[in-house]
Amino acid sequence: MSPLQQFIEYSIVGIAAGGIYALIALGIIVIFKSSRTFNFAMGEMMMLSAYFFYAAAVTLALGPVLGMVVALIGSIAVALLIERVAIRPMLGRPFIAVVMVTFGIGSIIRGIVGMVWGPNDLQIPAILSRSPIMLGHVFVPGKTARAFAIAVVIVVALIAYLRYSRAGVALRAAAADAVTAYSMGIDVRRVIAFTWVIAAVTGCISGVLMANVNTLTPHLGMVALNVLAVVILGGMASIGGVLVSGFVIGWLEAITGLYLPTEFREITPYVLALIVLLVRPNGLFGSKEVERI
């Protein structure tokens, strides 16, 4: 295979893997939009959902469909609990304090999952077919391709929902100006709680997909930290920019795997983050959130 062909193949596989990252990124940005909260527990929410799926589908033998339903309900319940108990009381506190709270929540969830399910890999029932898909001459692994398709469908559906539904309008109003939105009769607290529900849904789906493509481990959620790092640098201003950041991470990881030993993949997003900080401190897409001092 020629080097160019190889590059193209790795790029396509990488972008396909980036679908899940885009889904994670969407969960991170809706919360940020509504309350300026950076959710450092996103990865752990994702991982917990995958374990809920495992508990329902395998331990209770409910099968994948009911398992997914149980996982979704469980994830939403946990997200609402987090929002009510730990996030809402922090409203108005410095954002660094809120970051630390979400970071602490992540640590709690990691610990609980470690205690309940142990540190070893678990196998969840395959909901994605393994049969590969050919794109022209490019061979895309079946699970990656199907996970990508599902992720894209969910992302598009959610964006359409946020664009056209009443809840979406309320969210955008609250994001633009919380005080005005509140005075116009929008219950901003409910909007914030609602964004945690959306994050729970995207986290749950991405977690189960991730556990399907790889395996189920307590480290499953670590990728969300990578996504968060790149998303923050991509600029939190636009949903489009955030989604692109997700695909960029997937692509970069694949390309790193092509040219460098595989161990380098785990630090690629952070190296990218540092480079972006050096050369484009205003973020890749020039968000206005950044203030130079």
Place this chain on the structure above:
Amino acid sequence: MMAVTAEASHARTGARVDAGRWIRIGLLIAALLALPLVAPRYWIYFAGLLGINIIATHGLNIMMGYTGLLSLGHAAFVGVGAYTVAILQTYFGMPFWITVPLAGVSAAVIGVAFGLPSLRIRGLYLVIATLAAQFILQFVFVQWQSVTNGDVGLPVRPATVFGYALNNETRIYYLIVAAVIVMTVFARNVIRSRVGRAFMAIRERDLTAQVLGVEIVSYKLMAFALGSFYAGIAGALLAYFNQFVNPEQFGLLLSVFFLSAVIVGGMGSILGAILGAAFMTLLPELLREGSLLFGSVFSLDLGTVLTPLRETIFGLLIVSFLLLEPRGLAQLWKRARQKFSR
């Protein structure tokens, strides 16, 4: 008016207060020096570990508590200090009175290298940069095998003072006590100086600080360098204390540990850093004792449960202190003392 009278009354009682204070400090130091004579070895081991954690926590407290710079990579800078010692000793045979200061300096330099781009801008960028430092530095510890010996790590020979090897808990204990006293006094003096006031001004409101003539970027850099320097010194002592270094010691969990120590103790308080470090050092031990007790009852597998249990409790402490008592144990202590003296 209030301030003037308070100052005047302080001036009147000042001499007496100072005398009482020096007596208390003297007693404390005497107690610290006498401790190995009366306490079991196991305690001395913990005292040493506690001292190292106090130094590292002072560092994070200077960054986070006083200047408002959140770092999620403190453990990695501690690791830089520890590896500096191991490398300088293994490859250049340097003695500890050179390696320890150099460990502080190298951690400060590497810290600034990671922090520099993001310290120029506001917001969350420093958090990302420190998270990047955590993962990238740990990656270097593991992967740069020709120097760091990979996952296995490097052995460290005990430090020697006047030809006297500090090769057990008690001997290195004295070195650590001396370091803790020096580093604590230094931190306290920096905080009380113009520099410390600049740090706090930046934490409270950076724009106002700038308007009042505080060079924000250079003071932020100074705070970050100083905090990393403390981490490096703590790492150096840790290397001599354990007599080995390996990458596993300096993971994200240790960064969370220091974060909890600062928050639990009370951000922006020297006493808080000490209390927080003490609480967090003793807590895992209590957890271990507790789980030994309950482990036999519930027949738990200790090896696998202990680490996640710690993770859970660290997280719970961070969240509940931030929610319920953001000024930490230092504030509780203050309140208790006020009640007591009334």
